[in-house]
Amino acid sequence: DTGVSQDPRHKITKRGQNVTFRCDPISEHNRLYWYRQTLGQGPEFLTYFQNEAQLEKSRLLSDRFSAERPKGSFSTLEIQRTEQGDSAMYLCASSRNRGVNEKLFFGSGTQLSVL
């Protein structure tokens, strides 16, 4: 169990640029989540994958955001035409199964700063 890893740890970009983040979940975990956390707030749900299928998207996920999980392994989150309001920490989490025994394992996040 090597944990959930996210890359990069920090990203600074200029407004209008595109950025892509990567999440590598724990290898046998079929469920993967993306959350966004702004300063002084708790994480907010963005989207959820079961294997390669994106099964749920939050209204927070505007059309500038796209997430993929090819082959049900790693996932990417892309933000196009970044805005200053996109500045936040983007957290990825994975789990093996749902229900009473589901336990989410979180990565350390990617901190995005849009100048």
Place this chain on the structure above:
Amino acid sequence: AQTVTQSQPEMSVQEAETVTLSCTYDTSESDYYLFWYKQPPSRQMILVIRQEAYKQQNATENRFSVNFQKAAKSFSLKISDSQLGDAAMYFCAYRGDQTGANNLFFGTGTRLTVIP
């Protein structure tokens, strides 16, 4: 929509003492799960304790225990024998048990300082 409220932005406790962090939530569901997560400066959210709403018995995990009051929609976390390593942000979270309820709703967090 479900909401989770943490009314204590900051709390402090002397090392070895006990502290209680408060959390209330709003839901119309009867079955759900409640969680406390710890977020240290490393930023990684770590599950501290979990409570199933259908269980009347309060969950405990070593020095951590909860006071779950379903009727009052209250879910407080008690940390006994506080240690320096307990210093972190603590988030209360809710998840429904309905099909399709895949996301956690988090509160705004309580920053806990442990005083040596």
